[in-house]
Amino acid sequence: MPFNFKKKIADLKKLKKDLPKVIGNMAKRHYVESFRKGGFTDVSFNPWQARKFKDRSDRSRVNSTKSRAILVKTGHLRNSIRVRVATFERIEIGAYGVPYGVFHNNGEGKLPKRQFIGRSRSLNNRIRQRLNQEIKKIL
Numbered sequence: 307m308p309f310n311f312k313k314k315i316a317d318l319k320k321l322k323k324d325l326p327k328v329i330g331n332m333a334k335r336h337y338v339e340s341f342r343k344g345g346f347t348d349v350s351f352n353p354w355q356a357r358k359f360k361d362r363s364d365r366s367r368v369n370s371t372k373s374r375a376i377l378v379k380t381g382h383l384r385n386s387i388r389v390r391v392a393t394f395e396r397i398e399i400g401a402y403g404v405p406y407g408v409f410h411n412n413g414e415g416k417l418p419k420r421q422f423i424g425r426s427r428s429l430n431n432r433i434r435q436r437l438n439q440e441i442k443k444i445l
Contacts, residue, residue, distance in 0.1 A: 317444040322394050325440060329433050330389035330397045336429045337399065340422040341384040344376050347428045354420040377420055383407050387423065399423070 340346050345353035354376050377383055383404050391398040401407035401423060413419025 314444060321440055321444060325437070326392040326394055326397050327389070328436070330392040330399060332433060332436065333397070333399050333429060334387055334389050336426065336432075337387050337423045338384055341375060341378055346421040346424070346426070348424075348426045349428065352421070355418040377410060377422065383410070383422075 336347070343351065343353075345351055357376065383401060383406070386401040386404045386407060387399065388402055389397070389399050390402065401411070409415060409417050410420050411423055412421075
């Protein structure tokens with residue numbers, strides 16, 4: 307089968323257009339997975355600090371909160387993670403519409419840092435593998 311240079315160029319252009327959406331969705335799934343796992347994965351898994359109960363009266367609520375995942379009460383924070391921009395030049399993912407998300411992610415005030423979104427070498431490695439796969443398919 308002869309080498310079809312025009313088809314390869316067209317396939318690469320299509321990949322350039324489609325791949326940012328794929329990568330954005332990979333990242334979104336990675337960040338949402340933090341809520342299921344109860345921690346963030348960068349190089350390795352970093353579990354979130356457990357809830358603290360101030361006194362005995364708080365302990366009575368243990369049964370209702372113990373089974374619930376950390377940072378999940380209504381699911382608003384987890385569901386707020388969206389791919390806002392997905393172009394070849396820029397992919398932007400964030401927690402939109404929940405102003406308290408940044409306080410949990412960064413650990414501000416009295417809140418412990420429970421990062422759910424940010425740079426992740428693990429995610430970057432998976433993205434790199436996917437990119438290499440897609441390029442190999444074309445070439």
